[in-house]
Amino acid sequence: MPTEVIHCAWLLTMAEGAEPIPDAYVKIVDDKIVEVGPWQDGVAADADVVTDARTKLVLPGLVNTHTHAAMVLFRSLGDDYPLYTWLQEKIWPLEANLTAEDVYYGTRLAINEMLCSGTTTFADQYFFMDEVAEAVAESGIRAVLSRGLLGSDAEVETKLEEAIEQAKKWKGKADGRITAMLGPHAPYTLSPAALRQIVTAARHYQLSLHIHVAETRDELEEIGKNYGKRPVAYLAEHGLFSRPVLMAHGVWLDEGEISYLAKQKVAVAHNPSSNMKLASGIAPVAQLLKAGITVSLGTDGAASNNRLDMFTEMRTASLLQKVANNDPTVLPAETALKMATIDGARALGLGDQIGSLEPGKKADLIMIDLEQNHLTPCFNPASLLVYSARGSDVAAVMVNGKWLVKEGRILAGDEEKVRTAAAECAKRLAQLQQGK
């Protein structure tokens, strides 16, 4: 059993009520954290490896709770449109030509981008889930995967069968780093019958649901026109909330819906950059938090962000709520950090395994290099992380007790190969689109 002790300048455990600890240590045995605390002589006496991080800040790995990883292939191919136009005219035609190989390399590229910017767990909703899972398994990252379900009832039936098989096949694989959910896409891409079928399957196989809800005003209007209801009521009518739900966006929610979602213990994945770029609106994050809802952060796909950098999302979430509420005390740095770590873990049903650095939890942690102009001085580590740091400040990343990034680079050493292969896939897809 290899034992590693990390000696760091600052430690943010993100444990309930814990303050940042200066001159601290983390002790790791195999894939788990066994001790944390202020550095003392002797704490590393039984260590096989002592990592000197006395110029670094250590915190839990960040949790990206909503993305479509392989969409990195479409980065910059459909900028500056509203959601429906973007999906129907730009993205879906591109996705129609995607192959399993494209999704594999796209996901590998996205994972490299995420790891290098401090994300250690991501929740994905895409297709070719076997290839997504292979990419996760090979890269060492942790993920909660769902196969997106949308289309005609017949299509959904086939995709649902596939999704159930894939969920069974991958659950707990890659040393327990992979878990699965079902991914009904959105209220406007599924019929009531399809929705009910997905919910029935989720109950039968005890799976949670990852779905886009109340993202745009257009969605509100369309669901209103078709069903005479708001999206949450429509989904509730078909039993969606009888399962644990990870709700992406939740931009257009009223007070009644917010208290209903709190009662149903729905977690909301807030994607501030995507919401701003598509001009979808401003999610009522301050109100959601006040209602006691678990609010986490996500990047959404790189075609609507266009980064997969959770530091950007922490900063943007905080600044956006301040200006929207005309109140600079709203969403302070500590809250943004919680959303990106422990609350992200809770939103994915992994709160007892990851999200904070506490004995018994998995060793998923990141290190920030403090010896940089824009990170000096360090009076308040949480503030520094949310308002000043960027993804590129991540020096090292450990997932499940294994170092995956050191000196800011992927240790596996195939970054360039993945980048070249993904760029080739993207080029082919863009050309196919143009040739139409």
Ligand SMILES: N[C@@H](CCSC[C@H]1O[C@@H](n2cnc3c(=O)[nH]cnc32)[C@H](O)[C@@H]1O)C(=O)O
């Ligand atoms: N097209 C696939 C399933 C797609 S899964 C996830 C879908 O979500 C789409 N998507 C990405 N970002 C957003 C968003 O912000 N709102 C709604 N859908 C999105 C994405 O393009 C993708 O089509 C099939 O044939 O089975």
Ligand SMILES: [Zn+2]
């Ligand atoms: Zn999305």
